[in-house]
Amino acid sequence: MRRLNLIIIATSALLSSSLFAGPPEYKQVVPPPTPVLYGTGFYGAIDLGANVYQDRGGNRTLTDDNPNSPFFGDSLEVDPKNDVGFFGGIKLGYVFGTGVIRPTVEGDFFYNGFRGGGNFTLRDSFGDVLAQRNATTWINTGAFMGNFILRFAPGNQKFQPYVGAGVGVYYAESAGVEVQDPVTGMVPINTGGGRNHADLAWQIIAGADYYWTPKFSTFIEYKFLEYTSTQIDTNQSRVLGQQLVGAGLRFHF
Numbered sequence: 567m568r569r570l571n572l573i574i575i576a577t578s579a580l581l582s583s584s585l586f587a588g589p590p591e592y593k594q595v596v597p598p599p600t601p602v603l604y605g606t607g608f609y610g611a612i613d614l615g616a617n618v619y620q621d622r623g624g625n626r627t628l629t630d631d632n633p634n635s636p637f638f639g640d641s642l643e644v645d646p647k648n649d650v651g652f653f654g655g656i657k658l659g660y661v662f663g664t665g666v667i668r669p670t671v672e673g674d675f676f677y678n679g680f681r682g683g684g685n686f687t688l689r690d691s692f693g694d695v696l697a698q699r700n701a702t703t704w705i706n707t708g709a710f711m712g713n714f715i716l717r718f719a720p721g722n723q724k725f726q727p728y729v730g731a732g733v734g735v736y737y738a739e740s741a742g743v744e745v746q747d748p749v750t751g752m753v754p755i756n757t758g759g760g761r762n763h764a765d766l767a768w769q770i771i772a773g774a775d776y777y778w779t780p781k782f783s784t785f786i787e788y789k790f791l792e793y794t795s796t797q798i799d800t801n802q803s804r805v806l807g808q809q810l811v812g813a814g815l816r817f818h819f
Contacts, residue, residue, distance in 0.1 A: 604723040604777040606668075608660050608819040613787065615812020617651035617680045639691025651680025653810055655709075661717060661818075670715040674732060674769075678707045678791070678810070682740055707738040709767055709791070717775075726783075727774040736767040736793050766794045781818040787811075 629641040655676025662669045682705045688696045715730030739762035773787035789810040 602723075602780055603664050604780045605717070605719065605726055605775060605783060605816075605818060606661050606664055606780075609658075609816055610819070611657040611659075611785075611814050611816040612655075613657065613676070613785075613812045613814025614652075614654035615787075615810060617653050617678060617808055617810050620651070620680055620806055620808040640696070641689050643687040643689070645685040645687075649681035651678065653678040653812065657814075657816075659713075659715075666718060666720055668717040668719060670713075670717050670728070670730070672713040672715055672730075672732075674709070674711040674713050674734075676709055678709055678736075678808070680705055680808075703740050705738060705740040707736050707793070709736045710734045711767065711769060713769075713771060715771065724777045725774065726777065728772070730771045731769065732771065733766070733768045735764060737764045738762065738793070763795065765796060768792055768794075775816060783816045784813065785816055786813045 626644045627641055628644065630637045630639065632638060653676050655674065657672055657674050659670055659672030662671075682703045690696055711732040711734035713730050713732035715728050717726050717728040719726045769789050769791040771787060771789055773785055775783040775785040777783040789808075789812075791808045791810055793806040793808070795805070
């Protein structure tokens, strides 16, 4: 009987001590921080820069070979100008994914202006110089391009180089060029004025962004831009290759 009483007392003591001890302690696990992602989703951008070179072709000689023309045998030597111009525009695009390689689609819309014209030398049928002119005209163009770009976001993603290509259309207009014979006062060469043209264009792009915040970056960009003129001369397709270098600001929504 005494042994039974001792067992009961010991069991009661253990139960009472466990009740006063409270619930068991659990160690709280802190969740890992959410990674910061730079340059994802929709964006808009503004950029501007210089059209540093446009290959308008080499020297050409045009000769009047119509025997019924009063200028039969006269020739015009044309040395095209390739002056520096200006461009500026906007971009709208979307970056897919959050990995190291991020495909991107982009609309690229910009004004592109540069000086045209050239140095002209008019000669008669004997090769004597009749006139020399340094003609200049300003060419205004608007380009509407769709680009596919591969962006690279290594490391902390702040520095993101990219390469891509695009295709689209352009619209261009310019003033005409006139060359006058100083002897007769007649105009054997007159290209007319207010000419305009729309056609296909394509470009190759390379650049790099630096992201100051996850939503804002500054960037530099190089473009090799080519304007075609397939509709002007049905016997020969002509192109105008240009090299553009610029910088801009990019904002992600």
